[in-house]
Amino acid sequence: MRQLCIASILLLLFAGSVLARDSRPGDFAYGITLQTAGTEALYQFSLPDVVYRSVTRSDLGDLCIFNRLGEVVPFTLSHITAPSPAIPERRKLTLFPVSGSRLQEPGNVSLLVKKGDGGSLVSVQTAEPGTRSSRITAYLLDAATVKAPLRDLILEWAEQPEGTVTKIRIEGSDNLEDWTLLAPSAVLIDLRYGNHRLERRIIDLNGSMMKYYRISSAAETDLPKFTSAAVHLSPAAAELPRHWTRVTAAARSNRTGDYLFTTSGLMPIDRVRVQLPQENTLIQASFFSRATEKDPWKQGPSVLLYRLSIRGETLTSPDVVLPVSSDRYRLLRIDQAGGGIGNGLPLVELGWLPARILFLARGGGPFQLAFGSGRPGTCARGDNTLFRQFYDQHKERYIAGTALAGAPVPLAGKAALRKPFLPYDTKTIVLWSLLFLGVATLAWMALHLHRQINITKKGNEK
The missing domain is CATH 2.60.120.260 (Galactose-binding domain-like)
Incomplete structure (x- = not known):
């Protein structure tokens, strides 16, 4: 009886230790070698597209990183999200209409310009007589007081019942004599479609810092009657590589x-x-x-x-x-x-936006990213414990190196992607069976011992 008890306890310890094993490369369908240069403690890389095409779980729970000894190394997975666009600073500009003949180029119209302090425009008039009743052929915008790069120009105009579709040209100057072409053919739109409205009122200025801007028609059509103009000053947020x-x-x-x-x-x-x-x-x-x-x-x-x-x-x-x-x-x-x-x-x-993986270079390279598995459970990683906390607190001091992902190679192949008929492999089932057998043996021993104690008590009472 004593030998049976000892054997059952050893069986339980053995089965528990085996069941608690980490994942292995052979549990996954494919692997990618991660090339690391230098001796950094931390490395990071963007998840290759092929990983998304092979994993079986949307939370990416079926991927692991192994060192050269086949040991799991701590890693954390960061899902990248697009930053919220910053609200740009908006500055209103003064509009000055310029009259002239339809066939007359805006640059050939003589102007009487009065400037104030800092070069700002006070008034703009055409110098040729008889032009007061002519059509508006251009608009001058005064940006002399704006001392920051201009991101884009926003134009407003009087709404037309039939809508507005026109092409304009935008030029910039610092002296009202020498003009630089900034937008040769920008399209402005204001159309209605059922309950929807299609508008295009913003024109990119690409960080221009000129004092004056001139708007003229880029087609054989009249300009809309602009009512206001404004610019955005803050630079556009850099678009993440998608x-x-x-x-x-x-x-x-x-x-x-x-x-x-x-x-x-x-x-x-x-x-x-x-x-x-x-x-x-x-x-x-x-x-x-x-x-x-x-x-x-x-x-x-x-x-x-x-x-x-x-x-x-x-x-x-x-x-x-x-x-x-x-x-x-x-x-x-x-x-x-x-x-x-x-x-x-x-x-x-x-x-x-592909996720980024940060891992700890423990055990030495080459390191391997293994992915794609139909088995239940997740690979051990430190994305919710000490590893992530440590990096967040010290990321300015410890700059992670860059790991280069190579081409994928098969590990267990497509067979690893299939979900098993039973939730575990044959070896695990055998171990669980031994575990239950050990528990049953201990229970039988306890019951047998309890009966013997009762028999002894009854014999003593007699």
Whole structure:
């Protein structure tokens, strides 16, 4: 009995220690060698696109980093999000209309200009007689008091019942004599479509710092009657490098205007770009997504999509901002009230910001990123404990080196991506069986001992 008890305890200890093992490279489908230069303690890299196409979990729980000994090293995963755009400083500029003949170039119109302190304009008049009743051929903008780079120009004009579509030219100068062309053909738009309004009133100035700006027509049309002008001073936030993938859209057979497309992986999609098949198309569209084919559709944003050819230039709708989601199944629903998109299929591109991985170079390289596994459980990592806390507190002192990700190679191959029939492999099942057998043996021993004690007590009572 004593030997059986000792054997059962040893069996429990052995089974528990084996079950508590870390992940191994052979648990994953593919691996990528991480090249590290120098002797830094920390390294970081952006997650390659192939990882998103191979993982089985949207939280990226089926990836690990191993050192040359096959040991798991601490690492943390950071999901990158686009920064919120800063509210730019807005400064109003004074507008001065310049009259002249329609056939007269704005640069050939003589002006009587009166300047105040600092070079600011007080008044602007045409010098030629008989021009008071002429059309307005240009506008002068006074930015002499603005001492910061100009990001863009915002124009407002009197609304027209038929809408406004015009092309303008913008020039800059510091002395009102020598002019530099800044925007040769900028398009201004104000059109209504049902309950929607298509506007383009902002023109990029690319950080210009000139004192004066001149607006004139870039086509054989009159200028709108501008009512105000303003500029944004703060620089635009740098756009993070986004990865893009093109997907094939297929028309849904049971509903006109529905187009289905599927992503090739679990990318955290946050942008969509749609190119309509035909020019001069303006439609209302809605986006939907779901994780699996059995899930209900989740509605996303509803936007105005367009592809217009205006005065020789093609205008397309901007990228659509989506809630960040790794849903693989997507739906584009186009309102047929506007006539749909005509013949052809829309071209769809999806964009995302790849996650960044920071890992501790413990045990020596070469290090390996292993990914893709249908097994339950997650790889041990320190993204919610000491490792992340330490780096957040000391990141200004300890600058992480850059690891270069190589080409993927098979480890266990596609077989590792399949979910096992049972939640664990054969070895684990055997160990669990031994564990339960040990527990049952101990329970039987306890019951047997209890019965013996009762028999002894009854014998003593007699």
